Amino acid sequence: MRLDLISIFPDYFSPLQLSLVGKAITAGLVDLNVHDLRQWTHDRHHTTDDTPYGGGAGMVMKPEPWGEAFDAMEEQSALPLTVVVPTPAGRPFDQALAYELAERQRLVFACGRYEGIDQRVIDHCSEKYELIEVSLGDYVLNGGEVAVLAIVEAVVRLLPGVIGNPASLDEESHAPGHRLLEYPNYTKPPVWRDRAVPEILLSGNHAAIANWRRERALERTRERRPDLVDDDIGNGFGA
Numbered sequence: 206m207r208l209d210l211i212s213i214f215p216d217y218f219s220p221l222q223l224s225l226v227g228k229a230i231t232a233g234l235v236d237l238n239v240h241d242l243r244q245w246t247h248d249r250h251h252t253t254d255d256t257p258y259g260g261g262a263g264m265v266m267k268p269e270p271w272g273e274a275f276d277a278m279e280e281q282s283a284l285p286l287t288v289v290v291p292t293p294a295g296r297p298f299d300q301a302l303a304y305e306l307a308e309r310q311r312l313v314f315a316c317g318r319y320e321g322i323d324q325r326v327i328d329h330c331s332e333k334y335e336l337i338e339v340s341l342g343d344y345v346l347n348g349g350e351v352a353v354l355a356i357v358e359a360v361v362r363l364l365p366g367v368i369g370n371p372a373s374l375d376e377e378s379h380a381p382g383h384r385l386l387e388y389p390n391y392t393k394p395p396v397w398r399d400r401a402v403p404e405i406l407l408s409g410n411h412a413a414i415a416n417w418r419r420e421r422a423l424e425r426t427r428e429r430r431p432d433l434v435d436d437d438i439g440n441g442f443g444a
C-alpha cells in the first residue's frame with residue numbers, strides 16, 4: 206500500500222517511522238510519502254490560507270496549493286487513489302472503516318488546518334477520486350494530522366504480513382462480528398502489591414479460561430458500552 210500524507214506540518218508524521226508502522230515500511234509493506242503542502246505555493250511567504258468569504262472567525266486553506274498537490278499525486282503514481290480528509294464533519298472512523306481503507310492500493314491523506322480546506326477542493330477531488338471525509342470522534346482538534354496518525358496506525362496493522370499473528374485481529378474489540386470489549390489481561394508476577402492474578406488463569410483449564418474471559422468481556426461491555434451488546438443475543442457476538 207502506498208500512503209501519501211500532505212500537510213503544512215510534515216514533521217507531525219515522524220512517529221510513523223517507529224514501531225509497527227516503521228517495521229511495515231522497512232519490510233516494504235507500506236510505501237510512506239510525506240509531503241509539505243508549502244512546496245505547491247509560489248509566494249515569498251508560502252501562503253496556504255486566507256480570510257473566509259462571508260466573514261467569520263479564523264482562516265480557510267486556499268484551494269490553489271491543494272489543486273497542485275493533487276496534480277502532483279497523479280503524476281507520482283498511476284495507482285488508483287482514495288483521498289481521506291479528516292474533518293469534524295466526517296464519517297465517524299471505526300474498525301469497519303479501517304478494514305475498508307486497508308483494502309485500497311493507495312491512500313492520500315489531506316490534512317487541513319485553520320478552519321478547514323476550501324470546499325471546492327473537496328468537490329473537485331470527489332469528482333476525480335474516491336474521497337472520504339472522516340471524523341476521529343466528537344471533539345475538535347486543531348488540524349488533521351493527529352487524526353491521520355490514528356487512522357494510519359489502525360489501517361496499517363490490518364495489512365497482511367504486518368501483525369505476527371493475524372488470528373489475534375479476529376479477537377480484538379470492534380473486529381467485524383466481534384463487538385465485545387477486551388477482557389482484562391494479566392502477566393507475571395503472580396502476585397503484585399498484594400494483588401493476585403485470578404486463579405482460573407493459572408488453572409490450565411482452557412475451556413474454563415475461555416468462558417471466564419467471555420464473561421469478563423461481556424460484563425465490561427455491558428458496563429462501559431451497552432450500545433455494543435444486543436440484548437436479544439446477549440453475548441455481543443455475531444452480526
Ligand SMILES: Nc1cc(-c2ccc3ccn(Cc4ccccn4)c3c2)[nH]n1
Nearest residue numbers: 291292293317318341342345346348349
Ligand atoms: N474528529 C475531528 C477532526 C478534526 C479536524 C480535522 C481536520 C481539521 C482541519 C482544521 N481543523 C480545525 C477545525 C476547527 C473547527 C472546525 C473545523 N476545523 C480540523 C479539525 N477535529 N476533530
